[in-house]
Amino acid sequence: MIKINKLTVWQKMGFGMGDAACGIVYSSVTMFLTYFYTDIYGISAAAVGVMFLVTRILDAVSDPLTGLLADRVRTRWGHFRPWLVWFAVPYAVIAILTFTTPELTGTGKLVYAYITYTLLMLFYTFINIPYCSLGGVITSDEKDRLSAQSYRFTISSAAGLVVSIGTLWLVDWFGKGNKQLGYQCTMAVMGVLAVVMLFICFFSTKEQINPQKQGNETVLSDLKNLLSNDQWRVVAIITFFSSMAGVMRSAATLYYATYLMLDPQHTDLTGTAMKSAFITTSVVGTILGAMAAGFFAKRFNAVSMFKNINLILVITGVVMFLMPPKWLSVVFPLYFLIGFFHQMYQPFKWNMMANAADYGEWKTGRRITGLSFSGNLFALKLGMAVAGALVGFSLGWFGYQAGSPTQNALATTGIIGLLTVGPSLSYLILYWLTRFYKLDDKTMEKIQADLAQRQLNLQAPAENIIINGDEPLAHSH
Numbered sequence: 001m002i003k004i005n006k007l008t009v010w011q012k013m014g015f016g017m018g019d020a021a022c023g024i025v026y027s028s029v030t031m032f033l034t035y036f037y038t039d040i041y042g043i044s045a046a047a048v049g050v051m052f053l054v055t056r057i058l059d060a061v062s063d064p065l066t067g068l069l070a071d072r073v074r075t076r077w078g079h080f081r082p083w084l085v086w087f088a089v090p091y092a093v094i095a096i097l098t099f100t101t102p103e104l105t106g107t108g109k110l111v112y113a114y115i116t117y118t119l120l121m122l123f124y125t126f127i128n129i130p131y132c133s134l135g136g137v138i139t140s141d142e143k144d145r146l147s148a149q150s151y152r153f154t155i156s157s158a159a160g161l162v163v164s165i166g167t168l169w170l171v172d173w174f175g176k177g178n179k180q181l182g183y184q185c186t187m188a189v190m191g192v193l194a195v196v197m198l199f200i201c202f203f204s205t206k207e208q209i210n211p212q213k214q215g216n217e218t219v220l221s222d223l224k225n226l227l228s229n230d231q232w233r234v235v236a237i238i239t240f241f242s243s244m245a246g247v248m249r250s251a252a253t254l255y256y257a258t259y260l261m262l263d264p265q266h267t268d269l270t271g272t273a274m275k276s277a278f279i280t281t282s283v284v285g286t287i288l289g290a291m292a293a294g295f296f297a298k299r300f301n302a303v304s305m306f307k308n309i310n311l312i313l314v315i316t317g318v319v320m321f322l323m324p325p326k327w328l329s330v331v332f333p334l335y336f337l338i339g340f341f342h343q344m345y346q347p348f349k350w351n352m353m354a355n356a357a358d359y360g361e362w363k364t365g366r367r368i369t370g371l372s373f374s375g376n377l378f379a380l381k382l383g384m385a386v387a388g389a390l391v392g393f394s395l396g397w398f399g400y401q402a403g404s405p406t407q408n409a410l411a412t413t414g415i416i417g418l419l420t421v422g423p424s425l426s427y428l429i430l431y432w433l434t435r436f437y438k439l440d441d442k443t444m445e446k447i448q449a450d451l452a453q454r455q456l457n458l459q460a461p462a463e464n465i466i467i468n469g470d471e472p473l474a475h476s477h
Helices: 009-041 045-054 056-072 081-086 088-098 106-134 142-175 179-204 219-227 230-259 268-297 302-322 328-344 346-364 369-398 409-419 421-436 441-459
Strands: none
Touching: 009 045, 009 088, 009 106, 009 142, 009 179, 009 230, 009 369, 045 056, 045 106, 045 369, 056 106, 056 219, 056 369, 081 088, 081 106, 081 179, 088 106, 088 179, 106 369, 142 179, 142 268, 142 346, 219 346, 219 369, 230 268, 230 328, 230 346, 230 369, 230 409, 230 421, 268 302, 268 328, 268 346, 302 328, 302 346, 302 409, 302 421, 328 346, 346 369, 346 441, 369 409, 409 421
16 A cells, blocks of 8 residues: 655745745846846846846756756655755855855846856756645645645745845945845855745655656657646646746836835835835735645635635736826725735745646656756746836836935836736736636546555555556546
């Protein structure tokens, strides 16, 4: 009999530490990097937009290759866990270099930014794809897996809270007026925290699902299996638009708080406090939203929850667009709600990825967890790139002037739209896409029961093996 041990609270917390390590740098990138490039390092918004888009070309190769390699790496610690410690230190070092500003010419600055940002995304890939794949193999119990995802996003959101509260204050404290030095030293602190958390994740988790070795494990057959998985395709598109929404809003937040919520005559101290408070409001919402996900997952259908949360986000974003930015008593609660609901659906989305991997194994007989998650991570980073490029291009088109205390009317409206209506359009698409996802709770119970029986059959003596004749689910939307 195959015995899958239930995860302990410590194991769930340790698993969450891995995403916190990724998120503490990822949050710094999404919240501050665009602003850092345009207002601190002195690169044009349009050039930043092009860079974010161009660097995704490497991801088109590195993401699936990492997933394919992770599926084939076999160590005493498993397929995915070793990657967390192999690349922890390089990841932290390149994060610091990304927020470093060497004395270079205009072209030199851009080349340096391309190299460091590309390497940062590459090391992010080497850690995050195996980490996300780990979430699909630490247990086969769907409810337990969803609970682990809830812990993951609660802890990751707490790490985001550290970033939102601490970054601007640390920049001022370390820099003493030199923001370039301030950002560099702040990222050094974040990098050390990331390394520690990755090691905690490694030592507190274990891979409980080990796919059987097969003789036809070719790259081409794995890619064909992945692309034949209709539910994986649906989840990949969902991941793209979810990433678009989150990154677009995060990239626009600092512009909104800096140029629209404050009067031009505000002091630096007042400005830092206001910007940190605004960013933190959303992050506190994400922590509570991730915690709420675990509560509601036990009581309601996961797919319905995902669908309805996206509809709420559409409405909230439109309402916030109509509110003047200086109506602080209104925009603060609205931004809290956006953070709350955006993070509340994240555990459901990542559980969809794990379910799609299970479905693929059930349908084809071959488990390709690493490739499955790497494909979704590519969709996530493609969403990041498109959103980042869109923000950069839009700011240039709106006539945004970096460092100017006042912006023209078009730039003002554009910044508000990037923070609110732009993400709402993505949430509306997510609401519509849910109709094509068919792996509800009842269906997953059958799939996981069938997979467990197949494992038992494989472990039985050859003469006693009973082949379980399952047919793929009918395609109905």
